[in-house]
Every structure is written in C-alpha cells, then in structure tokens.
Amino acid sequence: MSEPNFQRIIPEGEDRERLTCAECGFIAYENPKIVVGAVVAEGERVLLCRRAIEPRRGFWTLPAGYMELGETVEEGALREAWEEAQARIATEGVLALYSIPRIGQVQVIFRAHLAVPGFAAGPESLEVRLFDWAEIPWEQLAFPTVHAALRRWHATRGQPLGAPVLETAGRFPGATSPQGV
Amino acid sequence: MSEPNFQRIIPEGEDRERLTCAECGFIAYENPKIVVGAVVAEGERVLLCRRAIEPRRGFWTLPAGYMELGETVEEGALREAWEEAQARIATEGVLALYSIPRIGQVQVIFRAHLAVPGFAAGPESLEVRLFDWAEIPWEQLAFPTVHAALRRWHATRGQPLGAPVLETAGRFPGATSPQGV
Numbered sequence: 001m002s003e004p005n006f007q008r009i010i011p012e013g014e015d016r017e018r019l020t021c022a023e024c025g026f027i028a029y030e031n032p033k034i035v036v037g038a039v040v041a042e043g044e045r046v047l048l049c050r051r052a053i054e055p056r057r058g059f060w061t062l063p064a065g066y067m068e069l070g071e072t073v074e075e076g077a078l079r080e081a082w083e084e085a086q087a088r089i090a091t092e093g094v095l096a097l098y099s100i101p102r103i104g105q106v107q108v109i110f111r112a113h114l115a116v117p118g119f120a121a122g123p124e125s126l127e128v129r130l131f132d133w134a135e136i137p138w139e140q141l142a143f144p145t146v147h148a149a150l151r152r153w154h155a156t157r158g159q160p161l162g163a164p165v166l167e168t169a170g171r172f173p174g175a176t177s178p179q180g181v
Numbered sequence: 182m183s184e185p186n187f188q189r190i191i192p193e194g195e196d197r198e199r200l201t202c203a204e205c206g207f208i209a210y211e212n213p214k215i216v217v218g219a220v221v222a223e224g225e226r227v228l229l230c231r232r233a234i235e236p237r238r239g240f241w242t243l244p245a246g247y248m249e250l251g252e253t254v255e256e257g258a259l260r261e262a263w264e265e266a267q268a269r270i271a272t273e274g275v276l277a278l279y280s281i282p283r284i285g286q287v288q289v290i291f292r293a294h295l296a297v298p299g300f301a302a303g304p305e306s307l308e309v310r311l312f313d314w315a316e317i318p319w320e321q322l323a324f325p326t327v328h329a330a331l332r333r334w335h336a337t338r339g340q341p342l343g344a345p346v347l348e349t350a351g352r353f354p355g356a357t358s359p360q361g362v
Contacts, residue, residue: 004207016249024204026185031214032248034287067213072280072349073287093344097275097289099253106215106254106289108278163274163342168253 032104036076037064038112039153040089045130046150047119049084051142052126059142062109062149063087065124073108081112085128087119093161096152098145099168109149111161213285217257218245219293220334221270226311227331228300230265232323233307240323243290243330244268246305254289262293266309268300274342277333279326280349290330292342 008017011027019028039062040047048060063084067076074091081089089112098107121128131137133154141147152165189198192208200209220243221228229241244265248257255272262270272291279288302309312318314335322328333346 004202004205006207021185021205021207024185024202026202026207026209028207028209030250031212032250033212034215067287069211069213069285070282072282072347073278074280074347075282094275094278094347097254099255101251101253101256104250106248108287161344164345166253166255166275 030104032106034067034073034076035064035105035107036067036073036110037062037080037107037149038077038089038091038110039095039149040081040085040087040112040114041153041157042114042117042130044157045132046136046153047085047087047114047128047130048136048146049121049125050127051124052121053124056142058126059140060137061142061146064107064109067108074110077108077110077112082122084122084125085119086122087128088115089113090115094164095156095161096145096149096165096167098148099166100145101168107145109145111153111156211285213287215248215254215257216245216286216288217248217254217291218243218261218288218330219258219270219272219291220276220330221262221266221268221293221295222334222338223295223298223311225338226313227317227334228266228268228295228309228311229317229327230302230306231308232305233302234305237323239307240321241318242323242327244270245288245290248289255291258289258291258293263303265303265306266300267303268309269296270294271296275345276337276342277326277330277346277348279329280347281326282349288326290326292334292337 005022006019007022009020010017011020049063050060051057063081065080081087091110091112093111095111096109119128186203187200188203190201191198192201230244231241232238244262246261262268270293272293274292276292277290300309
C-alpha cells in the first residue's frame with residue numbers, strides 16, 4: 001500500500017490551493033465543519049457535561065459535537081444531548097451561531113429544555129449535572145463558546161428567541177484557550 | 182500516477198463506514214457542508230442571479246455558495262454576493278437555517294441589503310437583477326430553498342428579525358426538483 005502524499009496546489013479549474021494527493025490527484029476538499037449543541041435548561045438550572053475526552057478533559061461543556069451526514073441541525077443537537085448526557089431534549093430555537101474561522105468551525109447552539117426528566121453521563125462524559133446560575137463553574141468551562149452561549153441563554157431566558165447572536169472567535173473573552181474556541 | 186480507489190469501510194477506531202482509499206488508507210471524511218447566502222433587498226426589491234452553471238443553469242437563485250475555510254458565515258455571504266452579483270451588501274441577521282440531510286447540506290441565509298448601489302453578473306451568473314415582489318419568476322427559481330427564503334423575507338420585511346426559521350428539505354414545497362434542495 002502506498003502512502004497518501006498530499007500537497008497544497010491549485011488544481012486545474014480551481015481558484016485557490018486545495019489539498020491534492022500527488023500520487024492520484026484526489027482533491028481532499030477542506031470545508032468548515034458544523035458543531036451542533038444546546039443549552040439545556042430544567043427550570044432555572046442548566047445541564048453541563050464534564051468532558052471524559054481531550055481536548056479539555058475534566059472541564060465542563062455543553063452537550064455538543066460534530067453534525068453527521070443524514071441529519072438536520074436540530075436532529076444533530078438531539079443526538080449529541082443523548083450521546084453525551086443521556087438526555088431527551090426539546091429545542092426552542094437557535095440561540096447562537098458561532099464562527100471560529102481559525103479552526104474552520106461553525107457552531108449552531110440551540111436553546112432547549114429537558115423533554116423528559118433524567119440524564120446520565122454518556123461515554124464521552126465523566127459526569128453530567130444541573131447547575132443553578134450562581135453555581136456555574138466559570139473557571140472550569142472547556143471553551144469560550146460555552147461561556148458565550150451560557151451568558152446568551154441567561155440574557156434571553158423566559159423570553160421569545162430573537163435573531164441568534166453571531167460571534168466570531170476573536171471576540172470571545174478567554175479566546176486564548178488552547179483550542180481558541 | 183495511480184488512481185484513487187475509495188471504498189466504504191469501517192476504519193479501525195471508527196463507529197461507522199467512512200470513504201477510505203484502498204491504496205493508501207486515507208479517510209475522506211464526509212461532513213455536512215455549509216452554504217452561505219443572502220436575500221439582498223434594495224427598498225422593496227430583491228436581488229436574484231440567473232445561474233450560468235449547472236445544476237439549474239438559466240434559473241434564478243440567491244447569491245449563495247459553499248462557505249470556505251478561514252471565513253465566518255457572514256464573511257462567506259458577503260464574498261458570495263460579490264462573486265456572483267458583484268454586490269457589496271450589509272447583513273441584518275440570520276433569516277433562515279435550512280437543513281437538507283439528503284445531500285448533507287446546511288444553508289445559512291442572511292437578510293441583507295445593498296451597502297452601495299450597483300451590481301453586475303459575476304462569472305457564475307448570466308444576469309443579475311432586482312425584482313419587485315410581484316415580478317419574481319416563481320416558476321423559474323432554481324431551488325426550493327430560494328422560494329422558502331424569499332417568502333420568509335417577505336413575511337418579515339421591515340420588522341426586527343426573530344429566531345431564524347428552521348426547515349428541512351422534505352417540508353419545502355417543490356422539493357421534488359432534481360436537486361431536492
């Protein structure tokens with residue numbers, strides 16, 4: 001078996017460099033990836049998951065992950081809530097849309113609530129729990145977008161959802177974390 | 182130069198089939214792709230582009246296209262408006278978020294207006310023009326999401342943007358078009 005041998009060149013008919021295999025000409029298009037997730041509330045409390053995996057193992061995050069083929073953004077958020085927090089949630093609409101151009105990521109974060117009582121740590125979580133607003137472990141959140149989404153949730157809770165906030169990585173407080181997200 | 186030879190197998194450490202090159206083991210991850218675009222208004226008129234490329238060559242569409250790495254969703258929408266309609270636009274917020282799971286696509290459609298007067302056909306457009314609502318060539322629109330976004334624009338014009346409408350392909354009138362989008 002040969003090794004892949006990707007080089008950044010401008011293929012014929014393209015207007016920018018693309019990762020192209022010098023052995024066979026295959027172009028590995030690199031597109032931004034979509035992360036789907038939710039701020040899940042039960043009453044005045046929000047659900048957070050403590051990460052069992054890197055990056056940021058041991059830190060708290062929202063149930064969220066890469067959208068897969070064959071699902072809608074909403075279905076992806078429901079799936080991630082189940083996989084990471086064993087929670088059945090109902091979405092209320094899009095709370096925020098975060099672009100993180102440095103790592104080619106777009107995050108679609110829903111406002112949601114528990115549709116049925118109960119949750120538990122999925123395989124990618126060490127622990128899942130509900131936090132009162134005053135208890136949120138701000139210093140132990142995994143990513144700046146978790147901060148931003150929680151603040152947005154708090155500012156809009158109990159109100160009809162307006163247009164989702166649009167933010168980019170450079171504007172997040174704490175955007176100097178290892179992942180920059 | 183050898184030929185790429187991709188097969189759908191479950192690579193070691195993965196939980197589902199991935200497109201994998203049998204020659205070199207390269208995994209071509211297939212993720213949903215993001216299309217960014219805008220309903221661009223000038224007063225009561227909206228900007229449409231007649232497609233110079235397949236699919237749906239000769240049909241009318243919104244300025245929209247695949248988001249690239251290194252940009253935000255908003256920057257992508259501005260770039261597409263420039264590339265397809267040589268238009269400088271200002272976005273007002275997210276009008277709609279369309280999931281089209283059958284083709285692995287998520288469309289982020291902004292509400293926008295011309296920031297400076299003027300527009301012209303870019304290389305992918307045969308023609309660009311402003312349409313009064315009563316003039317919109319409904320039978321010659323390229324895709325069901327164009328219908329849906331125009332209707333959403335019309336229903337919310339002049340008002341603050343609320344939460345973006347979320348729709349999936351099956352629910353679009355006319356979703357039986359060749360592309361199903």
